[in-house]
Amino acid sequence: MLIGVPKEIKNHEYRVGLTPASANELIHHGHQVMVQTQAGMGIGMDDAAYQAVGAEIVATAEAIFERAEMIIKVKEPQPNECRMLREGQLLFTYLHLAPDPTQTEMLVASGVTAIAYETVTDKRGGLPLLVPMSEVAGRMSIQAGAMCLEKSHGGAGLLLGGVPGVAPANVVVIGGGVVGTNAIRMAMGLEAHVTVLDRSIERLADLDLQFGGRLNTIYSTKEALEEYVLNADLVVGAVLVPGAAAPKLVTREMLGRMKPGSVLVDVAIDQGGCFETSHATTHADPTYIVDNIVHYCVANMPGAVARTSTFALNNATLPFALALANKGYPKALSDDPGLLAGLNVHKGRVTYEAVAHDLGYDYLPAIEALSI
Ligand SMILES: NC(=O)C1=CN([C@@H]2O[C@H](COP(=O)(O)OP(=O)(O)OC[C@H]3O[C@@H](n4cnc5c(N)ncnc54)[C@H](O)[C@@H]3O)[C@@H](O)[C@H]2O)C=CC1
Numbered sequence: 001m002l003i004g005v006p007k008e009i010k011n012h013e014y015r016v017g018l019t020p021a022s023a024n025e026l027i028h029h030g031h032q033v034m035v036q037t038q039a040g041m042g043i044g045m046d047d048a049a050y051q052a053v054g055a056e057i058v059a060t061a062e063a064i065f066e067r068a069e070m071i072i073k074v075k076e077p078q079p080n081e082c083r084m085l086r087e088g089q090l091l092f093t094y095l096h097l098a099p100d101p102t103q104t105e106m107l108v109a110s111g112v113t114a115i116a117y118e119t120v121t122d123k124r125g126g127l128p129l130l131v132p133m134s135e136v137a138g139r140m141s142i143q144a145g146a147m148c149l150e151k152s153h154g155g156a157g158l159l160l161g162g163v164p165g166v167a168p169a170n171v172v173v174i175g176g177g178v179v180g181t182n183a184i185r186m187a188m189g190l191e192a193h194v195t196v197l198d199r200s201i202e203r204l205a206d207l208d209l210q211f212g213g214r215l216n217t218i219y220s221t222k223e224a225l226e227e228y229v230l231n232a233d234l235v236v237g238a239v240l241v242p243g244a245a246a247p248k249l250v251t252r253e254m255l256g257r258m259k260p261g262s263v264l265v266d267v268a269i270d271q272g273g274c275f276e277t278s279h280a281t282t283h284a285d286p287t288y289i290v291d292n293i294v295h296y297c298v299a300n301m302p303g304a305v306a307r308t309s310t311f312a313l314n315n316a317t318l319p320f321a322l323a324l325a326n327k328g329y330p331k332a333l334s335d336d337p338g339l340l341a342g343l344n345v346h347k348g349r350v351t352y353e354a355v356a357h358d359l360g361y362d363y364l365p366a367i368e369a370l371s372i
């Protein structure tokens with residue numbers, strides 16, 4: 001199979017779809033890999049590193065999109081990339097369609113077969129291609145939140161861990177999944193006072209076992225959420241309903257009752273965000289203030305630590321990329337229900353139920369779509 005890797009073009013996005021080692025693996029299995037010139041520069045990999053494993057360096061994204069049978073990316077295709085996609089072509093990347101009607105419309109119109117990293121599942125129902133980036137973003141959320149709490153960023157002027165004689169900050173994590181667990185770990189490492197809210201008792205029980213009495217675990221109800229958010233210095237939004245738009249858990253009205261200079265870090269922003277006042281920001285301009293509350297809502301947080309993130313992402317994506325390339329998508333998808341769960345759009349049809357529901361498309365189950 002001819003596989004193409006374009007350079008990422010989202011704002012401050014430095015990750016790349018394949019590392020040279022992953023390209024090497026695909027080439028070893030008899031495939032051809034084209035990489036756009038300079039695509040790996042953000043992770044410290046120059047064109048020569050890809051050429052050394054037998055990849056072809058191509059001058060433009062247009063050439064990649066025109067020739068490749070499978071395109072491997074990191075971020076959702078931007079509008080000028082969507083326009084280059086076509087029927088019969090396979091796209092393997094993050095999509096986050098539910099909060100993105102424009103991209104969905106363009107993918108549907110293109111006829112492309114689009115597999116979203118974030119909805120591929122494993123045998124236990126986990127999200128193996130979201131996990132590595134959630135680990136990164138969860139860890140980063142505390143770094144970002146700590147920075148936002150500084151006065152120069154509009155924060156209350158608090159140090160997360162306090163100092164002897166001065167109380168630490170209150171960190172509230174909403175959603176104790178992968179992002180949440182990693183945020184908790186970093187916040188506890190910095191000696192903040194940490195509370196997690198989740199509506200899954202099993203998650204709270206796991207977290208209680210993992211972190212013991214130093215972590216406050218709370219079942220998430222409207223009332224509990226309000227109580228803890230109003231008392232927080234830093235709130236991390238880390239909920240997920242897979243594939244669907246995030247529920248809005250913190251309302252604008254609540255902001256006025258929070259402590260001025262408190263910080264909201266909405267990691268769930270790539271699914272539309274879980275705070276009513278969230279809108280996506282970029283690494284170039286990551287924060288804004290509403291009602292004295294600092295908002296950090298970067299939708300591609302791991303892009304800032306592109307080297308760590310690209311290697312972590314490739315560790316997870318490579319086995320699936322190999323299956324798609326070796327077997328072709330019809331067999332790879334029908335052999336593996338977890339990979340099939342990644343199929344979001346195929347030949348003009350929406351094949352992921354939550355996306356169809358949230359955006360008002362007719363839903364065609366992925367398994368049925370394979371025979372059209
Ligand atoms: N902004 C960025 O750069 C990145 C964003 N993300 C996003 O972070 C979000 C979280 O991802 P993961 O931690 O991997 O998901 P996860 O599935 O591991 O965890 C989500 C948790 O939220 C809980 N939850 C769901 N609805 C809830 C509610 N109404 N109240 C309380 N808890 C609720 C679930 O029980 C689960 O424990 C996703 O939207 C993901 O796409 C992930 C990586 C990077």
Ligand SMILES: CC(=O)C(=O)O
Nearest residue numbers: 133270299300301302
């Ligand atoms: C998961 C995601 O949206 C990211 O890594 O950018």
Ligand SMILES: [Mg+2]
Nearest residue numbers: 270299300301
């Ligand atoms: Mg994102």
